[in-house]
Structure formats: C-alpha cells, structure tokens
Amino acid sequence: MAQFLQQMVNGLSIGSVYALMAVGYSLVYSIMNFSNFAHGGVIMFGAYFGFFAMTQLKLPFPAAFAVAFVGTAVLAVVIERIAYKPLRERNAPFLYFIISAMGASIFLENIIIATIGPTFRTYPDVFGRTSISLGSVAIGRLDLIMFVISAVCLAGLVLFIEKTKIGRAIQASAYNMKAAALMGVNTDRVVMIVFALGGMLAGIAGVFFGMKYTVYPQIGNITTKSFVAAVFGGLGSLPGAVLGSVLLGIIETLVAGYLSSQFRDLIAFVILIGVLVFRPTGIMGKTTEDKA
Amino acid sequence: MSDILQVRGLTKRFGGLAAVNEVDFNVREGGISGLIGPNGAGKTTIFNLITGVYKVTSGSVSFEGKDITDTEPYRIADIGITRTFQNIRLFKNLTVFDNVLTACHASASYNLADSLLRLPRFRREEKTLKEKALELLSILGLADRKDAIANGLPYGLQRRLEITRALALDPRLLLLDEPAAGMNPDETEQLMRLIGDIRNRFKLSVLVIEHHMDLVMGLCEHIVVLNFGQKLADGTPDAIRGDKRVVEAYLGGGE
Amino acid sequence: MSSYLEGIIMLSGINLIAVLGLSLLTGFAGLFSFGHAGFMAIGAYSAAICTTIFKLPFFVGIAAAAAAAAGASWLIGRATLRLKGDYFCIATLGFGEAIRLILDNFQGLGGARGWPGIPPHTTLVNILILDVIGVVLLANLVRSRHGRNMIAVREEELAAQVAGINTFKYKMLALVVSAAYAGVAGALLGHYMTFIQPKMFSMVKSTELTIIVIFGGLGSISGSVLGAVVLTFLPELLRAVDKWRLVVYGLAVIGIMIGRPRGLMGGFELTPKSVRAHFARLREAKAARADQAAEEKGGL
Numbered sequence: 001m002a003q004f005l006q007q008m009v010n011g012l013s014i015g016s017v018y019a020l021m022a023v024g025y026s027l028v029y030s031i032m033n034f035s036n037f038a039h040g041g042v043i044m045f046g047a048y049f050g051f052f053a054m055t056q057l058k059l060p061f062p063a064a065f066a067v068a069f070v071g072t073a074v075l076a077v078v079i080e081r082i083a084y085k086p087l088r089e090r091n092a093p094f095l096y097f098i099i100s101a102m103g104a105s106i107f108l109e110n111i112i113i114a115t116i117g118p119t120f121r122t123y124p125d126v127f128g129r130t131s132i133s134l135g136s137v138a139i140g141r142l143d144l145i146m147f148v149i150s151a152v153c154l155a156g157l158v159l160f161i162e163k164t165k166i167g168r169a170i171q172a173s174a175y176n177m178k179a180a181a182l183m184g185v186n187t188d189r190v191v192m193i194v195f196a197l198g199g200m201l202a203g204i205a206g207v208f209f210g211m212k213y214t215v216y217p218q219i220g221n222i223t224t225k226s227f228v229a230a231v232f233g234g235l236g237s238l239p240g241a242v243l244g245s246v247l248l249g250i251i252e253t254l255v256a257g258y259l260s261s262q263f264r265d266l267i268a269f270v271i272l273i274g275v276l277v278f279r280p281t282g283i284m285g286k287t288t289e290d291k292a
Numbered sequence: 293m294s295d296i297l298q299v300r301g302l303t304k305r306f307g308g309l310a311a312v313n314e315v316d317f318n319v320r321e322g323g324i325s326g327l328i329g330p331n332g333a334g335k336t337t338i339f340n341l342i343t344g345v346y347k348v349t350s351g352s353v354s355f356e357g358k359d360i361t362d363t364e365p366y367r368i369a370d371i372g373i374t375r376t377f378q379n380i381r382l383f384k385n386l387t388v389f390d391n392v393l394t395a396c397h398a399s400a401s402y403n404l405a406d407s408l409l410r411l412p413r414f415r416r417e418e419k420t421l422k423e424k425a426l427e428l429l430s431i432l433g434l435a436d437r438k439d440a441i442a443n444g445l446p447y448g449l450q451r452r453l454e455i456t457r458a459l460a461l462d463p464r465l466l467l468l469d470e471p472a473a474g475m476n477p478d479e480t481e482q483l484m485r486l487i488g489d490i491r492n493r494f495k496l497s498v499l500v501i502e503h504h505m506d507l508v509m510g511l512c513e514h515i516v517v518l519n520f521g522q523k524l525a526d527g528t529p530d531a532i533r534g535d536k537r538v539v540e541a542y543l544g545g546g547e
Numbered sequence: 548m549s550s551y552l553e554g555i556i557m558l559s560g561i562n563l564i565a566v567l568g569l570s571l572l573t574g575f576a577g578l579f580s581f582g583h584a585g586f587m588a589i590g591a592y593s594a595a596i597c598t599t600i601f602k603l604p605f606f607v608g609i610a611a612a613a614a615a616a617a618g619a620s621w622l623i624g625r626a627t628l629r630l631k632g633d634y635f636c637i638a639t640l641g642f643g644e645a646i647r648l649i650l651d652n653f654q655g656l657g658g659a660r661g662w663p664g665i666p667p668h669t670t671l672v673n674i675l676i677l678d679v680i681g682v683v684l685l686a687n688l689v690r691s692r693h694g695r696n697m698i699a700v701r702e703e704e705l706a707a708q709v710a711g712i713n714t715f716k717y718k719m720l721a722l723v724v725s726a727a728y729a730g731v732a733g734a735l736l737g738h739y740m741t742f743i744q745p746k747m748f749s750m751v752k753s754t755e756l757t758i759i760v761i762f763g764g765l766g767s768i769s770g771s772v773l774g775a776v777v778l779t780f781l782p783e784l785l786r787a788v789d790k791w792r793l794v795v796y797g798l799a800v801i802g803i804m805i806g807r808p809r810g811l812m813g814g815f816e817l818t819p820k821s822v823r824a825h826f827a828r829l830r831e832a833k834a835a836r837a838d839q840a841a842e843e844k845g846g847l
Contacts (some may be wrong), residue, residue: 035633100804107797269645276626369711383702407691473836
C-alpha cells in the first residue's frame with residue numbers, strides 16, 4: 001500500500017508537468033485547429049535557457065526559471081509570426097501548417113545540435129536529493145516543487161481565461177474564430193497571446209524535464225506524450241488535457257513500478273490506440289459538426 | 293405533378309438552439325422551387341440535413357418515395373441529389389476540366405486493377421468520361437476555359453463551374469445554395485435563364501436558396517418561406533407576395 | 548562504377564520507393580504522416596523473417612513486407628480516418644514510436660542491438676526494376692478516377708463528399724498503397740544493409756522522407772523522383788557541413804510552405820508532353836506581350 005501511494009505521488013508530480021505541455025498544445029489546437037508539432041522544440045529551448053541561465057549566467061533558480069519561460073514565450077510567438085502567420089493570412093490548408101510546424105521543429109532541434117552539440121547536460125542540483133516524509137510516503141523535494149508550481153501555473157491560466165477580457169476573447173475564438181473576428185475580437189492578437197501562453201508553459205515544463213532527467217536536443221520528443229494526453233482527455237479540451245496528463249503520468253509510473261520500466265514509454269501508445277479505437281473523443285471531448 | 297422530395301417535421305438542434313424546427317415541405321418533380329427567408333432562418337441547415345452533412349435531430353426526408361434521412365453525404369449523390377455551396381467549394385487548384393472530370397467518376401465502373409494496369413476497360417471508360425466532361429462544359433459555356441485553374445476564374449464563372457460539377461453526377465434533384473450571391477443584375481439575369489435551361493435540358497428538379505427576390509419570384513414556381521427555423525408560408529410566388537406574415541417578417545423587413 | 552557511387556545510387560533508389568508512397572499520401576491525398584519509417588520497419592523485419600528464418604525467396608519477402616505494412620496501416624486508418632481533426636497525424640506519430648519501442652524490446656529479433664546476417668539480396672537491378680514499377684503504377688493510379696478522387700479529398704473534402712466520393716475509402720486507399728510502398732522500401736533497405744536495427748527507423752527517417760516529398764513538390768511524381776535522387780546525393784557531397792544540413796532543411800521547409808507551397812515542381816509533371824506545352828505557353832505569352840505592346844503604341 002505504501003509503495004502504491006508512493007507511485008501515485010510520483011505519477012501525480014510527473015503528470016502535472018505533462019499537463020503544462022498538454023495544456024499549451026491544446027490551447028493552440030483549440031484556436032488554430034492544428035497540432036503545433038513545434039511545441040517540443042520550444043520545450044527543449046526552455047530546458048536549455050534555464051540550464052545556461054544557471055550555469056553560465058550564474059543566476060539563482062527563480063531568475064533562471066523566469067529567463068526560461070519568458071524566453072520560450074518570445075520564441076513561440078516568433079515561430080508563429082514566421083511559420084504560421086503567412087499561412088493564416090491566406091487561409092492555407094491545415095496540411096501546410098503541419099508541414100511548417102515540422103520544419104520549425106527540425107530547425108529548432110538541429111540548430112542546437114549544430115551550435116551547442118548533442119551532449120547530455122545535467123542541471124545543477126538546486127533542491128538536493130532529500131525527501132520529505134509524509135507518513136510512509138517520501139516525496140522528493142523536486143517532485144513536490146514541480147507539482148506545486150505546475151498546479152499554480154494551471155490555476156493561473158484558468159483564472160486568466162475565465163476572468164480577463166482577453167481570456168474571454170480566447171474562449172470566443174476557440175469556439176469560432178471567424179465569428180469572433182466579426183464581433184470585433186482582434187484574432188491576430190489572440191493568436192499571439194495564445195502562443196505566448198503556450199510557450200511560457202512549455203518553458204516551465206522544459207526546465208522541469210531538464211532537472212528531472214537531463215538536457216539534450218531530443219528532449220522535445222517528450223511532447224509526443226502531451227499529444228497522447230490531449231487525445232486521452234479529449235482533443236481541444238483544456239480540462240481534458242490536464243486530466244489526461246495526470247492520468248498518463250500516474251499510469252506510466254505504476255507501469256514502471258509494477259511491470260517493467262521498459263514498458264513505461266510504450267504504455268502511452270497503448271493508451272493512444274485504446275482511446276482511438278474505443279472512445280476517440282477522449283474522456284471529456286465532445287463531437288462537433290462542421291459548419292458547411 | 294408528383295413530389296420528388298418530401299420533408300416532414302424536420303428538426304435540427306445545435307445545443308439547445310433549434311436551427312430548424314418542425315419544417316414540412318415538398319419539392320415538385322420537374323419544378324423549380326425556392327427556399328427563402330432572412331439570414332439565420334435555417335435555409336442552409338436544411339440543405340445540410342437533406343445531403344447528410346448534418347445529422348437530423350428529428351423528422352424525415354424522403355426522395356422519390358424512399359426514406360433518405362441521415363444518409364451519408366457521399367451516398368446522396370448516388371441516390372440522385374447534388375448541391376452547390378453558399379461559399380463556393382471548388383477543387384481550387386485543379387483545372388476547370390479536372391473539376392468536372394472528377395465529378396464524372398460515378399459514370400465509370402473500372403476498378404483499381406484496371407487503373408493500375410491501364411487495362412482496356414480503363415481506356416474505354418476514361419474516354420467516355422472525358423467526352424462527358426467536355427460536353428457538359430460546352431453546354432454550360434465553359435469549354436473555352438477548360439484549362440484554366442478553377443481558383444483563377446471570375447466569381448460568376450466559379451458559380452457556374454460548381455453547377456457544372458453538380459450536373460456531372462446526373463442528379464434528378466439539384467440543390468443550389470444562393471447561386472446569385474455576389475452577382476450583378478446582368479449576371480443574375482443570365483443565371484436565371486441558365487437555371488431554367490438546365491431544368492429543361494437535363495429534366496431535373498431544382499430547389500434554390502436565394503436572397504435576390506427578383507430571381508426567386510421570376511424563376512420559382514413554388515416558394516417555401518422560413519423564419520427563425522420555422523416554416524412561415526409556402527405557395528406560388530403570387531400567394532407569397534400577398535401573404536401578410538411573409539411581408540411582415542421578410543419582404544417588409546428592409547430586404 | 549565505383550562501389551561507393553553504386554551504394555549511393557542504390558540508397559536513393561530505395562528512398563525513392565518510400566518517397567513515392569509518401570508522395571501519394573501527402574501530395575495527392577493531403578494526409579500527413581509522421582510514421583512512415585514505422586511502415587518501413589515493419590517491411591524490413593517482415594522481409595527479413597521470410598528470407599532469414601523461413602529461407603523463402605526474396606520476392607516473397609518483398610510481397611510479405613508490402614502486405615504487412617499495408618495491414619498495419621489499414622488498422623490505423625480504420626481507427627482514425629473517419630475522425631475530424633489531427634487524430635490521424637497523432638496516431639501515425641504514436642505508431643512510429645511504438646513500433647520502434649516494441650522492436651527495441653523484442654529480443655527474438657535482435658532487440659535494440661539490431662539483427663545482423665540478413666542475406667544481401669538487394670541489387671542495383673532489382674532496385675531499378677522496382678523503381679520503374681513503382682513510378683508507373685503510381686502514375687497510372689493518380690491519373691485514374693481513383694487518383695482524381697484522392698486529389699478531390701485533398702482539395703475540398705466536403706465538396707468531394709457531396710460529389711459522391713467516399714472520402715474515408717479513398718483516404719484509406721491512399722494510406723494502404725502508401726504503406727505498402729514503404730514496406731517494400733524497408734525490405735530492400737534491410738537486404739541492402741544486411742543488418743537492421745530499430746533506430747534506423749526513427750522519427751528522423753520519417754521526417755526526412757516527408758522533406759523529400761515537400762522539396763519535390765506536393766502532387767508531383769517527377770518532383771518526388773528528382774527529390775529522392777538529389778536529397779540522397781546532397782548529404783554525401785556535403786559531408787563537411789553535415790550538421791547544418793537539417794538546420795537548412797528545416798528553414799527551407801518553412802520557406803516552401805510560405806512562398807511556394809506546392810514545392811519546387813509545384814504540381815508540375817515532367818513529361819515530354821508537359822514540357823512541350825510549357826514552351827508553347829511561353830511562346831503564346833511572349834506573342835501576347837508583343838501584341839499588347841504594339842496596341843499600346845498604336846493607342847498613343
């Protein structure tokens with residue numbers, strides 16, 4: 001029982017970081033209706049920003065953390081301006097967006113390999129390896145901090161979307177971009193803010209992944225899990241993305257703990273196939289009809 | 293004259309909102325009928341329900357006496373109904389000829405092996421398809437534009453091409469969604485004549501959604517008026533013109 | 548011919564088959580796949596099982612590779628092609644990664660260390676024969692009603708449906724044929740290298756195939772042929788700057804989508820007829836310009 005609880009806690013912690021990725025991805029998907037496959041590249045840059053801010057600029061963790069998420073927010077917006085905006089403006093087919101995203105993703109990964117190199121780098125040990133005991137459950141300090149910060153960020157995002165004017169504009173655009181534009185919403189600005197938000201969350205996730213594992217150019221491939229989590233929860237639904245991510249994190253940790261760590265990565269795809277076959281709308285998704 | 297299409301109690305709800313509510317009407321065989329009403333009255337939704345693009349909430353659609361409610365869109369053409377769209381949907385990057393040729397596919401029966409190996413049946417039927425596409429283009433006056441890219445055509449000709457493509461499927465009922473939208477009076481006049489000619493030449497029935505009152509009144513033998521998803525009236529152009537409710541809701545409403 | 552040059556020619560011939568398949572899926576049917584390397588992996592391992600374990604002739608291995616890859620793609624298509632949204636795309640991504648992970652962990656076929664000792668059945672001759680067959684079959688397919696229906700799905704799905712085209716069926720057809728091509732390419736690759744390893748079929752391989760299709764031009768078979776040859780040779784010639792290659796490719800892909808989305812060939816097919824027609828158009832345009840100039844002069 002103690003072991004089970006321990007796994008649950010670990011799963012919850014990693015799941016909350018998946019949620020940061022998946023929410024950023026779903027946010028963009030809900031507005032633009034295409035999968036931003038460059039999201040992984042942004043996460044990877046977040047990990048490097050944080051790493052170099054701490055090791056080269058010798059910044060303390062909170063400052064390095066801020067550098068990372070501001071940097072990725074800017075990066076995500078720049079990618080949108082260069083790779084997607086021209087396509088948006090001429091109403092290009094979704095295929096072109098996906099291909100452009102693939103191009104951006106290849107560029108981001110390989111510019112790091114070409115300039116910084118493919119080596120794995122380890123974050124400085126900020127939080128130590130000590131853990132906090134709660135009864136029979138021991139929680140690593142990093143895991144606890146990851147969970148708390150992720151939860152705060154997600155709560156902040158919900159407040160932003162629910163309570164602010166621009167948040168309501170985002171909701172309207174997600175419902176129907178054209179109609180929102182007709183009602184006077186500046187959709188170009190909405191897209192920019194959505195990319196900035198997604199980029200910010202991606203940067204935070206990147207720093208955490210870098211701290212938990214290591215930093216390397218392919219770390220962005222971990223976003224595959226956010227796609228799975230988003231489909232699991234219901235493609236395009238933000239609460240679904242959070243739920244899907246947390247469940248995925250818990251299931252992965254349980255599988256690694258009780259079966260074999262080799263199946264850890266495979267389970268995500270087993271879930272993906274299961275969802276696609278039995279409930280393609282995911283846990284919280286609903287079917288939509290195209291307006292003809 | 294019998295009815296080719298019968299719509300009974302047709303209802304479509306999006307969430308709680310009824311876009312179309314308990315609508316009944318018939319389309320006469322060989323006739324030109326009109327579907328009119330203010331914006332948001334549910335006209336296009338009715339087309340989408342007939343052609344299976346939307347699932348019906350309740351009610352039924354029958355065509356030539358057979359129930360076709362909720363048939364998949366791609367089967368509707370086989371059954372004998374084709375349509376055009378309010379916001380023209382051509383195969384934009386293809387030539388005019390290829391737009392029509394693609395739609396002629398239903399007239400051929402060669403299979404995948406015939407295609408891959410260019411067997412005699414493929415060659416024979418492909419020749420027939422190409423002749424058919426060319427013939428349609430010349431009837432509709434698009435033959436001299438056949439190699440132009442669809443997207444580059446002037447607006448009026450794009451509408452015409454969309455109608456040609458719909459005719460390539462040999463429909464018995466043609467649904468036209470605001471065919472005169474964006475046209476000047478001259479073009480509208482031409483279009484009216486074209487629709488009449490098509491009906492006579494291809495021996496089909498037409499149901500047209502239209503905002504241009506001149507076009508509807510001049511062309512249609514039977515008119516159905518919708519308002520807020522419900523049928524307001526239905527009858528001959530003269531009867532509609534004299535109907536007080538219609539005048540209030542629509543004709544008098546500044547349109 | 549030096550064996551080095553022959554090696555590159557063979558590799559580009561093998562790549563070409565996979566690229567042709569992907570060209571059908573992405574260029575003609577408008578579907579995007581991240582998982583084509585996964586279909587190649589299925590082909591490579593199926594063929595190797597046939598020839599190495601069951602000692603069957605190579606052509607049986609190739610046929611099995613095509614069938615196995617096609618079968619796998621059919622399952623993915625069945626689950627996702629009816630759904631609106633990016634489900635298909637995400638599923639191919641998941642599939643490609645899952646195949647690699649499964650093969651990594653399956654010790655019976657060598658696991659992550661790979662599987663050596665596959666007979667060297669692939670020759671320049673059988674590659675070229677399969678290339679020619681591949682191009683001819685694909686060209687025949689896209690210029691038939693089946694191919695036109697796929698193109699219609701790419702162009703405007705709703706219009707295709709109301710024009711009586713079963714869009715699900717034609718997407719599936721494009722996917723299955725495309726996967727079969729990838730399977731054959733995988734079989735050839737395995738019997739050329741005489742060694743297969745799951746990491747040969749990573750997502751990088753899938754994206755490289757897509758890059759070739761995009762460079763050659765969406766909807767152009769001759770573009771895909773040209774792309775496969777040029778982009779297999781190029782890295783060999785540019786070994787010195789290899790690490791910048793993918794950086795440039797990434798930027799170029801974005802550039803193509805923004806500036807010339809139909810790729811270098813832009814849907815243009817290089818056939819004797821099309822070349823003649825192109826020159827005829829140029830002559831006409833020149834004549835028209837001359838006429839116009841004359842008219843303007845006369846008007847002054």
